[in-house]
Amino acid sequence: xxxxxxxxxxxxxxxxxxxxxxxxxxxxxxxxxxxxxxxxxxxxxxxxxxxxxxxxxxxxxxxxxxxxxxxxxxxxxxxxxxxxxxxxxxxxxxxxxxxxxxxxxxxxxxxxxxxxxxxxxxxxxxxxxxxxxxxxxxxxxxxxxxxxxxxxxxxxxxxxxxxxxxxxxxxxxxxxxxxxxxxxxxxxxxxxxxxxxxxxxxxxxxxxxxxxxxxxxxxxxxxxxxxxxxxxxxxxxxxxxxxxxxxxxxxxxxxxxxxxxxxxxxxxxxxxx
Numbered sequence: 001x002x003x004x005x006x007x008x009x010x011x012x013x014x015x016x017x018x019x020x021x022x023x024x025x026x027x028x029x030x031x032x033x034x035x036x037x038x039x040x041x042x043x044x045x046x047x048x049x050x051x052x053x054x055x056x057x058x059x060x061x062x063x064x065x066x067x068x069x070x071x072x073x074x075x076x077x078x079x080x081x082x083x084x085x086x087x088x089x090x091x092x093x094x095x096x097x098x099x100x101x102x103x104x105x106x107x108x109x110x111x112x113x114x115x116x117x118x119x120x121x122x123x124x125x126x127x128x129x130x131x132x133x134x135x136x137x138x139x140x141x142x143x144x145x146x147x148x149x150x151x152x153x154x155x156x157x158x159x160x161x162x163x164x165x166x167x168x169x170x171x172x173x174x175x176x177x178x179x180x181x182x183x184x185x186x187x188x189x190x191x192x193x194x195x196x197x198x199x200x201x202x203x204x205x206x207x208x209x210x211x212x213x214x215x216x217x218x219x220x221x222x223x224x225x226x227x228x229x230x231x232x233x234x235x236x237x238x239x240x241x242x243x244x245x246x247x248x249x250x251x252x253x254x255x256x257x258x259x260x261x262x263x264x265x266x267x268x269x270x271x272x273x
């Protein structure tokens with residue numbers, strides 16, 4: 001076990017550095033839907049190795065009447081942790097749904113970086129009917145976020161080849177490529193797929209970061225079967241917490257690292273597990 005830090009505040013209902021605040025109602029809702037444990041990395045980027053994990057979450061009333069969310073922290077990587085820019089929380093607010101019926105996938109953007117209504121209209125124009133999808137606003141409380149991440153998320157059963165990437169997965173990628181940042185237009189944007197392997201739960205998850213050199217045809221070449229095989233070389237799906245890979249030109253799955261249910265790294269490319 002790594003070094004333990006007790007009683008770290010990750011957010012509160014105080015006015016933050018952006019002049020915003022989380023309401024008490026939002027705080028209780030976020031807290032009640034939290035996962036049992038939460039890996040923590042760099043600027044909410046799930047494609048990077050976890051630096052630490054939080055556990056033992058609790059809400060505490062502060063002397064000034066505000067509410068604080070506190071956790072204990074286990075540090076995995078002391079060197080990376082020493083460069084950690086601080087703790088912050090991420091959550092979603094507005095959802096715009098297109099189509100009727102069950103939602104097939106969601107495209108999530110940080111509204112400090114993208115215009116929400118404008119992005120929703122771009123996506124609506126690109127993704128064909130009768131697909132049902134949502135455009136979701138993500139709030140991230142980090143003070144400095146340089147890379148914009150557009151996340152395309154869905155529930156997918158990797159045991160079954162469902163053709164997600166040939167259908168709505170490809171259309172949402174095409175739409176994401178058309179979105180322009182409002183904060184720093186020339187700054188980088190990454191497109192990630194977040195494949196949740198259990199309905200209505202965040203974990204386990206497969207994160208696929210799309211190589212900037214990839215085109216639409218490369219995404220369409222990805223199959224759920226190729227992802228499953230890459231992961232199961234290192235851990236059974238039922239023991240998975242997170243698998244991170246890159247989609248390379250041609251649709252190749254380039255596995256980067258895998259963590260198990262205990263948050264332990266069981267595979268790391270060019271490194272020891």
